[in-house]
Amino acid sequence: MLSVDDVSLSFGGFQALRAVSLVAMPASITGIIGPNGSGKSTLLNVVAGVYVPDSGAVTLNGRPLAYGRPEQVAAAGIGRTFQVPRLAHRLTVFQNMMAGERDQAGEGVFNLFLRPAAVSSREAEIAGRAEAMLKRLGLAHKANDYAGSLSGGQQKLLTMGMLLMSDPAVLLLDEPAAGVNPVLIEQQAALLHELKAEGRIVMLIEHNMEMIANVCDRVFVLDAGELIAAGTPAEIRADERVVRSYLGMPA
Amino acid sequence: MLDFAIYCLTIIAVWSVLGLSLNIQFGLTGLVNFGQVLPFGLGAYAAALAAQAGLPWPAGAALGLVVAVAVSLLVLLPARRLSQDYWALITLGAGELFRLTALNAPSLGGADGLTVPRFADPHLALGAALALMAVAWLMSHRIAHSPFGRLLKVLREDEVLAATLGRNPVAYQRTVSIIAWAMAAAGGVLYAHIVGYVSPSSFTVTETFIVWTALILGGPGNNLGVVVGAAAVQLLSVSSRFVASWIDLPADVLANGRLALFGLVLVLMFLFRPQGLVPEKKEVRDAQRR
Ligand SMILES: Nc1ncnc2c1ncn2[C@@H]1O[C@H](COP(=O)(O)OP(=O)(O)OP(=O)(O)O)[C@@H](O)[C@H]1O
Ligand SMILES: [Mg+2]
Numbered sequence: 029m030l031s032v033d034d035v036s037l038s039f040g041g042f043q044a045l046r047a048v049s050l051v052a053m054p055a056s057i058t059g060i061i062g063p064n065g066s067g068k069s070t071l072l073n074v075v076a077g078v079y080v081p082d083s084g085a086v087t088l089n090g091r092p093l094a095y096g097r098p099e100q101v102a103a104a105g106i107g108r109t110f111q112v113p114r115l116a117h118r119l120t121v122f123q124n125m126m127a128g129e130r131d132q133a134g135e136g137v138f139n140l141f142l143r144p145a146a147v148s149s150r151e152a153e154i155a156g157r158a159e160a161m162l163k164r165l166g167l168a169h170k171a172n173d174y175a176g177s178l179s180g181g182q183q184k185l186l187t188m189g190m191l192l193m194s195d196p197a198v199l200l201l202d203e204p205a206a207g208v209n210p211v212l213i214e215q216q217a218a219l220l221h222e223l224k225a226e227g228r229i230v231m232l233i234e235h236n237m238e239m240i241a242n243v244c245d246r247v248f249v250l251d252a253g254e255l256i257a258a259g260t261p262a263e264i265r266a267d268e269r270v271v272r273s274y275l276g277m278p279a
Numbered sequence: 280m281l282d283f284a285i286y287c288l289t290i291i292a293v294w295s296v297l298g299l300s301l302n303i304q305f306g307l308t309g310l311v312n313f314g315q316v317l318p319f320g321l322g323a324y325a326a327a328l329a330a331q332a333g334l335p336w337p338a339g340a341a342l343g344l345v346v347a348v349a350v351s352l353l354v355l356l357p358a359r360r361l362s363q364d365y366w367a368l369i370t371l372g373a374g375e376l377f378r379l380t381a382l383n384a385p386s387l388g389g390a391d392g393l394t395v396p397r398f399a400d401p402h403l404a405l406g407a408a409l410a411l412m413a414v415a416w417l418m419s420h421r422i423a424h425s426p427f428g429r430l431l432k433v434l435r436e437d438e439v440l441a442a443t444l445g446r447n448p449v450a451y452q453r454t455v456s457i458i459a460w461a462m463a464a465a466g467g468v469l470y471a472h473i474v475g476y477v478s479p480s481s482f483t484v485t486e487t488f489i490v491w492t493a494l495i496l497g498g499p500g501n502n503l504g505v506v507v508g509a510a511a512v513q514l515l516s517v518s519s520r521f522v523a524s525w526i527d528l529p530a531d532v533l534a535n536g537r538l539a540l541f542g543l544v545l546v547l548m549f550l551f552r553p554q555g556l557v558p559e560k561k562e563v564r565d566a567q568r569r
Contacts, residue, residue: 076443102445114443116436119429122564126426127433130445134426137454141421151426155564172563194445 029053030106030198030229035074035084044070046253047084052198057220057230059240059261062250063274068233069111071250072200075231076108077101088198103130107196111203111233113183117176121167121186124175125158126151128193158193165189166215181208188216198229205236217243237275241265249274285401287517289473291510292408296466298493298505299415300459306499306559307428308455309435311367314354314374315490318347318460320482322467324381327393327477336396340468347464351456374487382479392478395471404473411469412506415462419502422458424562431455432500485538489516492541495548498555507557515540 030052037045044067052058060068073079075086080095087093094100102108116124132154133139134147162168165185170178175186184204191199205213213236220243223230234240240247241261249257249270257267264270297319304310322343329339354373381387398404422428431451434441438448471477489512497508516537523533548555 078439098439098442099445099447102443108443110443114437114440116433116440118436118559119432120562120564123429123432123562127429127444132426132430135430135446137427137458140425140427141418147426172561174561190444 029089030075030231031087032071032075033085033087035071035081035086037070037074037079037081044253045074045081048250048253048255049084050248050255050258052229052231053245054197054229055224055227056245057224057232057243059244059247060231060233060250061235061237061240061247061264061274066250067253068250069202070253072108072202072231072233075101076106076200102194102196105197106200107191107194107198108200109184109187109191109202109204111206113180113187115175115178115183115186115190117174119175120172121162121175121178122155122158122171124186125162125189125193126154128190129154129157130194154193158189161189161192164219166212181212184208185212185216188219196228198231199223200231202233203235204232205234205239213239282401285405287513289401289405289408291506291513292405292412293466293470293473294490294493294509294513295412295506296408296415296469297463297490298497298509299412299419299502300463300466301490301494302499302502302505303419303422303431303455303459303462305494306501306505307423307431307435308452310452310455311364312370312459313367313484313487313491314370314372315463316482316484316486317354317370317374317377318351318463319467319470319486320374320377320381320477321347321350322464322469323395323471323477323482324387324393324467325464326468326471327388327395330395331393336468336472339471340465343464343468344461347460347467348457351460352453355453355456371484371487374482375484378479378482381482388478390479392476392481394476395474397475398472408469408473411465415465416502416506418458418462423500423502429562488538489541492545494555495545496556498557498559500559501555501557504555504557504559508555511556512541 032048032050035045035048048071060071062068070079074081077094077096077098077100085092088104088106093104116127133150139147162171165188167182167185167189170182175183178186184207188204204216208216217239220230232244244261247259247261247264248255249264251273256273257264257270265275297315301312301315304312325343325346326336326339329342354369357369382390387393430441430446434448434451441448493508493512494505496511497506498504519533519537519540
């Protein structure tokens with residue numbers, strides 16, 4: 029269980045998060061919605077160890093996470109994507125995928141020079157997985173293209189693939205469907221359901237309410253850094269405050 | 280004339296080692312080291328000091344490597360988690376600090392420097408330089424085309440991404456610095472035994488600038504490019520000396536003119552061919568599988 033307890037964070041004088049508390053359970057998809065600038069990405073960055081909260085705590089299965097140390101949070105099995113995809117642009121799609129795996133014999137210098145056989149067998153294993161994952165994401169034909177040459181939607185898919193290479197227990201996804209075509213959004217939704225079935229914790233930030241309604245078990249709503257509602261997608265749709273501040277009147 | 284050609288080749292090999300070292304740092308990892316002359320100078324002075332103490336050359340070589348690695352860690356300590364601009368300034372400052380220390384410390388010979396036993400046979404010097412270059416090349420090649428090198432390139436492209444993927448950028452930068460500085464120090468040890476003396480004037484910012492010119496000209500991220508760049512820069516440097524003696528140019532004008540020429544080369548490369556003469560190759564999947 030991933031739990032955010034009473035987290036507050038301000039940038040200078042600006043209060044971006046106000047005592048936010050929420051939990052995300054294994055084998056479930058937790059949505060986070062809210063207007064632009066309401067603090068969704070900021071919250072995700074706190075969980076991912078980018079920002080240090082002014083107060084409050086984030087724990088995974090009761091163990092506190094390292095604030096301000098994204099590499100340690102990632103090593104604890106928490107993977108994330110960014111709202112604006114981050115990729116190594118001058119590496120190929122395939123190399124980006126390969127770099128997604130954390131456990132690499134060939135990243136140790138001693139192994140590199142003294143145990144080349146171990147390095148190449150591990151490399152072959154990872155390559156096999158990367159290949160399968162690219163097929164699953166429909167990016168196999170782009171394997172040898174520079175990541176920087178992909179379209180925006182393809183870049184989103186690739187970041188998702190890199191994330192999955194490390195087999196994370198927790199996935200923090202910042203608007204994976206933004207700029208992705210409808211068919212691919214459906215594929216993504218199916219993928220999220222699979223990840224859920226595998227028992228992972230999935231936290232999903234989205235403005236695409238259809239996707240939220242389709243995949244989320246529970247939704248939390250942020251407004252101006254404050255949690256204003258929580259519940260199933262249906263409950264959220266019916267919440268008057270949420271309708272007023274975010275969803276607007278149904279047509 | 281043959282002797283001169285042998286000397287040129289020897290020097291090109293030494294500067295290639297320096298360039299390969301810078302390439303691991305900048306070409307692969309994106310570390311902007313404006314004090315590349317520092318490990319080179321440390322190696323050279325270690326060789327000289329060991330020789331002064333009557334120790335055999337391997338002692339000087341070992342001392343040079345150990346000191347360069349130690350200093351790299353020291354210099355990197357404040358550079359931890361600092362942005363690239365600070366990195367450049369810190370390394371630049373450390374290099375100058377070393378030169379000024381050598382200039383003012385009597386035990387280091389001051390402005391006159393120290394003498395070092397020279398290679399008895401220029402062919403031997405060339406052989407040693409080529410051997411060192413081969414080792415540096417093979418190491419660079421192994422690193423560049425490995426999972427380690429791949430992660431270094433991710434780091435070069437986006438440090439935040441590397442951290443997000445669960446790798447500690449500082450740890451990788453440290454490893455890179457240790458390897459690269461040891462490599463440059465080995466070049467310095469050799470250089471001292473080739474020219475037969477060390478003095479502060481051989482380890483100025485200009486030397487760093489020349490290595491950078493070679494790297495940018497040849498192609499950051501490509502070993503062959505580095506060697507091509509080092510050769511081009513050294514040959515340019517040598518031929519400018521011939522031209523100068525022809526038209527009777529004073530030495531200081533020549534030195535400044537050469538720097539201006541290198542500056543021009545840099546500007547032209549940045550404008551028209553930022554990837555260098557021999558650009559970094561795309562790592563294609565099937566080649567990887569072999
Ligand atoms: N590093 C920062 N420094 C200063 N202010 C910041 C920083 N990061 C975010 N903010 C501010 O915090 C507020 C919340 O930003 P955040 O990115 O979390 O919004 P969001 O809910 O993800 O919005 P969107 O739906 O547009 O992505 C914004 O007003 C933003 O300007
Ligand atoms: Mg956002």
